[in-house]
Amino acid sequence: MHEAADPLVRVVGLTMAFGDEVVQRDLAFDIRRGEVLAIVGASGCGKSTLLRHLIGLQTPAAGQVLYGDQDLHQAEDETLAVLRRRFGVMFQAGALWSSMTVGENVMLPLRLFTDTPADERERLARWKLALVGLDDAFELEPAELSGGMRKRAAIARALALDPELLYLDEPSSGLDPFSAARLDGLILNLRRHLGTTVVMVSHSIDSVFAVADRLLYLDHVEKTMTALDAPRLLAESGPDRVRAFLQRRGRP
Ligand SMILES: Nc1ncnc2c1ncn2[C@@H]1O[C@H](COP(=O)(O)OP(=O)(O)O)[C@@H](O)[C@H]1O
Numbered sequence: 257m258h259e260a261a262d263p264l265v266r267v268v269g270l271t272m273a274f275g276d277e278v279v280q281r282d283l284a285f286d287i288r289r290g291e292v293l294a295i296v297g298a299s300g301c302g303k304s305t306l307l308r309h310l311i312g313l314q315t316p317a318a319g320q321v322l323y324g325d326q327d328l329h330q331a332e333d334e335t336l337a338v339l340r341r342r343f344g345v346m347f348q349a350g351a352l353w354s355s356m357t358v359g360e361n362v363m364l365p366l367r368l369f370t371d372t373p374a375d376e377r378e379r380l381a382r383w384k385l386a387l388v389g390l391d392d393a394f395e396l397e398p399a400e401l402s403g404g405m406r407k408r409a410a411i412a413r414a415l416a417l418d419p420e421l422l423y424l425d426e427p428s429s430g431l432d433p434f435s436a437a438r439l440d441g442l443i444l445n446l447r448r449h450l451g452t453t454v455v456m457v458s459h460s461i462d463s464v465f466a467v468a469d470r471l472l473y474l475d476h477v478e479k480t481m482t483a484l485d486a487p488r489l490l491a492e493s494g495p496d497r498v499r500a501f502l503q504r505r506g507r508p
Pocket residue numbers: 274279297298299300301302303304305306
């Protein structure tokens with residue numbers, strides 16, 4: 257398979273396991289600069305597990321996750337801290353700290369990881385909230401937001417440190433179709449205006465077709481990736497299970 261030069265991340269021979277239980281084996285793919293890459297597959301196939309490997313929260317049973325020349329899982333603490341600043345993450349639950357206002361949530365990474373002064377933190381957080389369409393949410397409590405607004409606030413928090421790469425785990429799960437479509441629009445805007453590379457786990461086929469340049473399919477039977485290509489091409493001529501999966505378009 258042809259791969260673009262100078263990818264942001266290279267995954268090489270990655271096998272993921274819990275004890276003796278292999279989740280996925282022999283994964284090999286690049287994350288290209290500026291792309292939206294969707295990770296899809298049946299529930300339980302290992303999508304969230306793959307994200308945890310990509311951000312260094314879980315150690316590979318075999319293989320490597322390379323950011324440039326750096327193996328994420330071999331990096332010394334100091335290098336690791338630098339690597340971690342390159343990506344933002346929104347986990348599946350997408351939870352905000354309920355004891356803090358929305359603004360405080362978005363400012364938190366700046367407070368923890370930078371010495372940005374307080375007034376500048378507020379300015380940056382308000383800008384990130386405006387970017388996700390939450391101009392007026394700075395002073396609100398997370399409980400005052402709708403589900404879709406909370407997801408967008410969590411994305412604003414993931415963007416706090418201006419990452420070049422954004423990992424999103426099921427960003428549109430639990431959202432009504434309107435909010436889900438709005439989130440798709442937001443993801444495309446981030447790429448267009450900030451050049452952010454996005455890796456998104458999704459079970460929403462509509463969302464994958466709306467935003468993804470490429471789709472990585474993790475097969476739950478073969479326990480490895482069986483497709484990596486443009487969604488439209490895979491819907492036409494991908495392996496059987498991938499085509500069947502992509503035919504669920506229009507269903508929640
Ligand atoms: N902490 C864990 N310990 C043991 N097995 C786990 C753990 N987390 C997930 N698994 C198993 O790993 C597999 C992949 O899980 P996950 O990555 O969450 O799937 P997905 O996100 O694709 O739905 C599942 O079979 C799940 O039961």
